[in-house]
Amino acid sequence: MRAVLLAKDQISVLLAALLQGRKLFAPVDDGGVIAFRQVDSLQEVVLDYHNSTVPPKRLFFPQTETLFRYGLEGEQLALAEPQPASGEKVLFGVRPCDARSFTLLDRVFTGGNHCDGCYQARRENFTVVGLACTRPRAECFCTSVGGGPFSTAGSDVLVTDLGTDYLVEAVTDKGAALLEGLSGGREADEDSIRRRAEAQAAAEAALRGEINTEDVKLKLQEMWDDPFWDRLHEKCIGCGACTYLCPTCHCFDIVDEGSEQRGRRVKIWDSCMFPSFTLHASGHNPRPTGKERWRQRLMHKFRYWPEDHGEVGCVGCGRCVVDCPVNLDIRQVLHDVEALAKKVE
Amino acid sequence: MMTAENPYLPSPMRVEKVTVETEDRSIKTFDLSFIRTEDEQAFRYLPGQFAQLSVFGKGEAPFGIASSPTTSGLLQFSVSRIGLLTRALHQMEPGDLVGIRGPLGSSFPLQDMEGKDLLVIGGGFAFTTLRSLINYVLEKDNRGRFGKLTVVYGARTPGMLLYKDELEGWRQRSDLEFHVTVDAADNGWKGRVGVVPNAVSDVAPAADNTYAIVCGPPAMTRYTLPVLEKLHFPPERVVLSLEMKMKCGIGMCGRCNIGSRYVCRDGPVFTLAELRRLPPEY
Numbered sequence: 001m002r003a004v005l006l007a008k009d010q011i012s013v014l015l016a017a018l019l020q021g022r023k024l025f026a027p028v029d030d031g032g033v034i035a036f037r038q039v040d041s042l043q044e045v046v047l048d049y050h051n052s053t054v055p056p057k058r059l060f061f062p063q064t065e066t067l068f069r070y071g072l073e074g075e076q077l078a079l080a081e082p083q084p085a086s087g088e089k090v091l092f093g094v095r096p097c098d099a100r101s102f103t104l105l106d107r108v109f110t111g112g113n114h115c116d117g118c119y120q121a122r123r124e125n126f127t128v129v130g131l132a133c134t135r136p137r138a139e140c141f142c143t144s145v146g147g148g149p150f151s152t153a154g155s156d157v158l159v160t161d162l163g164t165d166y167l168v169e170a171v172t173d174k175g176a177a178l179l180e181g182l183s184g185g186r187e188a189d190e191d192s193i194r195r196r197a198e199a200q201a202a203a204e205a206a207l208r209g210e211i212n213t214e215d216v217k218l219k220l221q222e223m224w225d226d227p228f229w230d231r232l233h234e235k236c237i238g239c240g241a242c243t244y245l246c247p248t249c250h251c252f253d254i255v256d257e258g259s260e261q262r263g264r265r266v267k268i269w270d271s272c273m274f275p276s277f278t279l280h281a282s283g284h285n286p287r288p289t290g291k292e293r294w295r296q297r298l299m300h301k302f303r304y305w306p307e308d309h310g311e312v313g314c315v316g317c318g319r320c321v322v323d324c325p326v327n328l329d330i331r332q333v334l335h336d337v338e339a340l341a342k343k344v345e
Numbered sequence: 346m347m348t349a350e351n352p353y354l355p356s357p358m359r360v361e362k363v364t365v366e367t368e369d370r371s372i373k374t375f376d377l378s379f380i381r382t383e384d385e386q387a388f389r390y391l392p393g394q395f396a397q398l399s400v401f402g403k404g405e406a407p408f409g410i411a412s413s414p415t416t417s418g419l420l421q422f423s424v425s426r427i428g429l430l431t432r433a434l435h436q437m438e439p440g441d442l443v444g445i446r447g448p449l450g451s452s453f454p455l456q457d458m459e460g461k462d463l464l465v466i467g468g469g470f471a472f473t474t475l476r477s478l479i480n481y482v483l484e485k486d487n488r489g490r491f492g493k494l495t496v497v498y499g500a501r502t503p504g505m506l507l508y509k510d511e512l513e514g515w516r517q518r519s520d521l522e523f524h525v526t527v528d529a530a531d532n533g534w535k536g537r538v539g540v541v542p543n544a545v546s547d548v549a550p551a552a553d554n555t556y557a558i559v560c561g562p563p564a565m566t567r568y569t570l571p572v573l574e575k576l577h578f579p580p581e582r583v584v585l586s587l588e589m590k591m592k593c594g595i596g597m598c599g600r601c602n603i604g605s606r607y608v609c610r611d612g613p614v615f616t617l618a619e620l621r622r623l624p625p626e627y
Binding site: 067068070072075077079081108109112113114115116117118224250251252253254255256258259260261263265267270272277278279280281282286287292296299300303304307308 | 350351352353354355357359380399400401402403404405406427428429430431440442444588589590592593595596597598599600601602604605610624625626627
């Protein structure tokens, strides 16, 4: 695969090339909130960020999405589907943890017996350019959950900041095609590959506190009734911020907006941390308190995901740690589960 | 992977008939017919499966299919008036339009049940998909594929029994052993009185070569399972159907899981052996 070395100031050449005939989505600073938006000019793009405040998953799995519009007239039902996304798009500057989250969401929305065609169309229209993570945050733990600061999973191209220049590497055929028209820069040499390896080693070394997710899974399989759950949730206020900021959380609600005659059916993000999430119409609720809901959130990511897909449902981005209003730290929770496992032994 | 499509598009159906089933008018059966022939041909289901019914402007909810696939031309759903959507459904009249997505979920394990005796145990409103199964088994072409059919069905009062005309027909048949019981009798009731678990205990069907299929309120199920155990039914041959709040119906929206299994995708039909391997969260 092609690898190109670009001088630092030439990144604008790359971005300008990407803008030609494509829609470019890149991180922008919106009053202190870093988020992925469509950009029209290169000046808007922010590249010196740790990670975006909100994950880019909404580009494929929007927070609110019209499934169809309906109109009823007598015996006639008219359903209008949204137009499938069209046109080539580039998502630039995604950190490897978030890029990897796309491969997990793919399993949910396109990997089973049913396929969400709208999600799939959006995925296919996008080429993902990852930005290697040379300065992980204190809250990051990607290497504990099967990822890494230089992981290429989910990226078509990986860009690495080497200090004086950028190394731009094609990861997939789609990524190679994106780089085909790129002029400027020079082919990567041995020195740049060596510097890349050094940057990777430094970034990995900065990620401390490994968690053994296999041990966690095995322990979770036997601690359904453990008193551990009685205390864990007590601090939690059930705000759901952890799930809304999570790049792999995929739960949603479906609601109708409109009258009986016309309106739309909408798919909208939901959260397992909310009491109404599992509340039956009869009043019965299989997860009536924060205890059951926290157990579900942890079990889903670290027991059910591995059982179902062979991978944990967490990419270690640390957003739920950074933004939890009561400082519940999922890494500490996992370490506590590990400690329980050791105690039994 | 299936071809990319919008899995959330419902097909239109017309309400043909509305039958009030119970004396308190809380349960109605809706006969629905497809508007488009291609939708009717595509809707191939088996007893135990469910579908999502839409009332436009109100939303969608999952319902077990009460008709048997051997009945062509219409689908039936028996709906208890309990929440927002079921209230809206109960106001529907013949000629009104609803939407449907399905069939969804697993059916009763008909292939495994072939050649076996069947013990069908139902209580209250959950009898709907069992009724589908009974009518499927009683169909002339299917009857020979299964052994003896025993049905134990209970309701709180005689007025709360579903499908009363049909029950009368089953009573007359010789290829079906039918036991009806009510928790509390009224003046006209000449039949059995008592709860379903006791009736099962009295009837005491042999467990050899028999599948027990159990659908009912949680209390009925809880007290019936020990009776079946005492009768030596192995958990692999005890079949249950679960209810859970659902939205997508296709294993994506994340709310109906029990452990790593989704009730919509991997159920709603499970054997007791399967359920015992899952966390008790339902």
